[in-house]
Amino acid sequence: MALFLIALSYPVMEKATSLKPKAEGNSEVYPYSYERLILTFPTLKPLISDLLYMQTCYLTGNDVFNRWKERKFSRKEWKTILHNVKVMTRLDPYYFDPYYFVGSYVPWKVKDDREFLEEINNVLKSGMNYVEDWRLPFFIGFNYFYFMDDKVKGARYLKKAADMEGAPYYLKLLVPRLYAQSGKYQLAVIETAQELKRAKNEVLKKQLEKRLKALIALRDLNFALERYRKVYGRCPASLRELVERGFISEIPQDPYGGEFFVDKKSCTVWTTSNLRPVNTSSR
Amino acid sequence: MSFWPVAKLTFKESVKERFFIGMLLVEVLLLFLSYYLSELAAGDSVKVGMDFALAFYFFLTALFAVMVPVSTLFRDISDKFVYLILSKPIKRESYLAGKYFGSLMALALFLFASFFIVSVGVLGISHFARLYVPHVIVVERIFLLTLSLFLMGALLSAFSTFFSILFTSQTLATVVGFLLFLSGLELASVKELALSSDYVSPFNKLLIKVLYYFFPNFSLYDLKAYAVHLQLSVSSLYFALIVLYTLLYSCAVLLISTWLFNRREL
Numbered sequence: 001m002a003l004f005l006i007a008l009s010y011p012v013m014e015k016a017t018s019l020k021p022k023a024e025g026n027s028e029v030y031p032y033s034y035e036r037l038i039l040t041f042p043t044l045k046p047l048i049s050d051l052l053y054m055q056t057c058y059l060t061g062n063d064v065f066n067r068w069k070e071r072k073f074s075r076k077e078w079k080t081i082l083h084n085v086k087v088m089t090r091l092d093p094y095y096f097d098p099y100y101f102v103g104s105y106v107p108w109k110v111k112d113d114r115e116f117l118e119e120i121n122n123v124l125k126s127g128m129n130y131v132e133d134w135r136l137p138f139f140i141g142f143n144y145f146y147f148m149d150d151k152v153k154g155a156r157y158l159k160k161a162a163d164m165e166g167a168p169y170y171l172k173l174l175v176p177r178l179y180a181q182s183g184k185y186q187l188a189v190i191e192t193a194q195e196l197k198r199a200k201n202e203v204l205k206k207q208l209e210k211r212l213k214a215l216i217a218l219r220d221l222n223f224a225l226e227r228y229r230k231v232y233g234r235c236p237a238s239l240r241e242l243v244e245r246g247f248i249s250e251i252p253q254d255p256y257g258g259e260f261f262v263d264k265k266s267c268t269v270w271t272t273s274n275l276r277p278v279n280t281s282s283r
Numbered sequence: 284m285s286f287w288p289v290a291k292l293t294f295k296e297s298v299k300e301r302f303f304i305g306m307l308l309v310e311v312l313l314l315f316l317s318y319y320l321s322e323l324a325a326g327d328s329v330k331v332g333m334d335f336a337l338a339f340y341f342f343l344t345a346l347f348a349v350m351v352p353v354s355t356l357f358r359d360i361s362d363k364f365v366y367l368i369l370s371k372p373i374k375r376e377s378y379l380a381g382k383y384f385g386s387l388m389a390l391a392l393f394l395f396a397s398f399f400i401v402s403v404g405v406l407g408i409s410h411f412a413r414l415y416v417p418h419v420i421v422v423e424r425i426f427l428l429t430l431s432l433f434l435m436g437a438l439l440s441a442f443s444t445f446f447s448i449l450f451t452s453q454t455l456a457t458v459v460g461f462l463l464f465l466s467g468l469e470l471a472s473v474k475e476l477a478l479s480s481d482y483v484s485p486f487n488k489l490l491i492k493v494l495y496y497f498f499p500n501f502s503l504y505d506l507k508a509y510a511v512h513l514q515l516s517v518s519s520l521y522f523a524l525i526v527l528y529t530l531l532y533s534c535a536v537l538l539i540s541t542w543l544f545n546r547r548e549l
Contacts, residue, residue: 035476042469043505047338050324050331057325094512097326130514166416 029059029077034087049092053101056084060105078110086123099127103139111147118148134164138171151182159191169204173211177275183268185219210255214275217252221260221269224248235267285373286381293385296358297351298392306347310397313339314404321408329418330511332408337425337507340401341432345501347393348436349443349460352386356447357456376541383444383537390436398429424510427517434529435504439464441533442499445540448547467501470494499532 032052041048060073060081073081085106088098103124110116121140128136138161145154155178162171172195179188192215196208221239224247228236236242239251239260254260258273272278297303314336321332359365359382368378402422409420442463446456474495477483483491503525509515 038472039469039476042465042472043341043502043507044338046508046511047334050334053326054324054331061325092508094508094514095327095330097324097330100326132514 029073029080029084031080031083032087034090037087037091046092046095049088049095049098052084052088052091053095053098056081056088056098057101060101073109075110075113075116078106078116082106082116082119082123089123089127093127093130096131096133099124099131099136099139103136103143107139107143107147114148117143132164134161134167134171137161137164138167145178151178152184155179155182155184169201172199172204173207176211176215180215180218180275183222185215185222189215189219211275213255214271214273217254217260218269218271221248221252225262225267225269229267235264236262238262239269286377286384289368289373289378289381290384290388293355293382294388294392297355297386297389300354302350302354303389303393306343306393307396307400310340310343310400311404313343314400314407317404318408318411321412327414327416327418329405329409329412329414329420332412333405333418333420333511334507336401336405336408337428337510340397340428341505341507344390344394344397344432344436345439345461345464348386348390348439349457349464351389352382352440352443353447353453353456353460355386356382356444357453375545379444379448379541379544380537383440386440386444387437390440391433394429394433394436398426401425419513421510421513424513427522428506428510431504431506431522431525434525435501438499438529438533438536439501441536441540445536445543448540448543463498464501467499468505470498471500471502500528503528 037048038045082102085098085102088095102120107117107120110120121143124136124140137157141154141157141159141161143154144150144157148154155175158171158178159175161167162175176188176192176195179185179191189212192208192212196205196212199205199208221242224242225236228242228245228247239248239262242248243250251260254271254273256271256273256275257278258271260269260271262268263270317332317335317339320335321328324331359368365378369375373381402425405420405425406422409418412418439460443456443460446460446463447453450456450459470491474491477488477491506517509517
């Protein structure tokens with residue numbers, strides 16, 4: 001009898017479930033207050049940071065994965081997300097993932113807003129006081145050179161990243177290239193020479209030697225071009241002109257297989273290889 | 284040493300109770316829950332799993348430390364067992380000390396077992412997690428957290444003993460004990476916020492300071508972040524100071540409890 005009654009209760013339950021009022025899914029980006037959170041959960045600060053991060057990921061994941069119903073966040077919503085990331089990192093400053101999220105993903109969504117990017121970098125910079133991971137200075141450097149077009153600051157942070165444990169070796173090659181691209185040839189040469197002294201990996205050593213040769217050539221050519229400009233008050237039409245007027249004895253060869261040329265727009269010498277082997281890649 | 288037989292008896296009673304095994308089973312279930320919750324996190328799921336597991340560990344220890352002294356004392360009184368003991372050449376203060384130390388021994392055993400369960404649990408979470416950069420777990424850190432939880436339990440048990448004598452209702456003693464624990468955790472954060480805020484009046488700031496020093500500070504024992512993040516370190520001086528703090532505060536509370544117990548009509 002009891003079993004019969006229990007069995008009878010199932011269709012009743014099913015019917016009741018179908019009539020139950022359903023709450024609409026809420027995907028609003030809600031700003032959280034650090035003060036309220038620590039008063040509500042005093043000893044659970046890291047745990048609340050985890051939950052906030054999980055919620056932020058789910059909200060953002062909706063944007064990333066469900067392309068068929070892609071959710072675009074407004075600038076205001078991105079600001080709220082950044083505010084929440086700040087709350088997360090205040091609750092648990094040693095938690096790496098919120099920094100990773102804000103460093104690797106958010107800049108691509110706000111790339112035209114310099115002020116926002118600076119704010120992201122500030123969050124990452126404060127994270128560097130707690131988390132020793134090469135990716136934090138890497139993201140800062142990347143934001144500077146790629147989105148904010150500040151190659152010198154970019155190179156400075158990428159150098160920090162390159163010097164940290166676990167950083168991929170090619171970062172060491174990227175730093176001098178950025179210095180060179182921003183016109184700091186002497187700095188690029190010094191940086192590469194120092195790395196060459198420290199390098200133990202044979203593959204990296206060979207790459208650094210090649211890079212150093214190219215950078216020395218670039219530095220000397222640019223110095224010669226500068227002297228030419230001071231004497232003649234104009235940019236030379238080509239490097240041949242520097243040879244003809246005795247500023248250099250010959251045009252050096254680019255170890256990467258490219259050719260040095262005068263970029264008339266900026267009146268500097270650069271190379272067609274862009275400091276990369278010409279047969280494998282070109283930019 | 285006349286308290287020793289009472290302590291032994293209290294320990295045996297507490298360990299034999301279903302509550303003891305029940306709490307350990309809940310610990311295991313919560314570890315499974317921690318694992319499933321950690322799976323929801325993108326990124327360092329081991330960190331998230333540990334945060335959950337250690338938070339459950341922290342609160343279960345507090346619950347144990349509140350409930351065991353209260354339940355043994357009230358059981359003795361309700362079963363009239365206390366008259367039998369006090370009719371022997373055992374003073375009231377020895378009886379109370381025995382009850383307290385018996386509860387502490389039960390707490391130590393509970394923490395010892397929990398330490399193994401939690402360590403195996405978080406190592407399991409780490410084993411099953413698919414992480415690009417592994418999260419290193421140092422079991423010694425979990426052990427240090429366990430030691431700090433024992434100290435927290437010792438202070439909380441002293442308060443539970445005090446409330447068991449102060450109140451005539453077991454439920455009230457348990458609830459007040461747990462509320463005191465939450466207040467002791469909260470006050471450090473309240474003080475931090477209130478003193479740095481311009482919106483709190485000087486009178487309220489003073490009131491919060493007074494309350495902060497009046498209530499026991501349970502946030503001192505919260506070394507969960509130390510167990511999770513290897514960048515953090517705890518100095519031996521800090522640990523020595525929390526041992527001293529526990530000793531001083533627990534002795535004070537037990538002395539007041541003894542004074543009250545000597546005057547209480549049973």
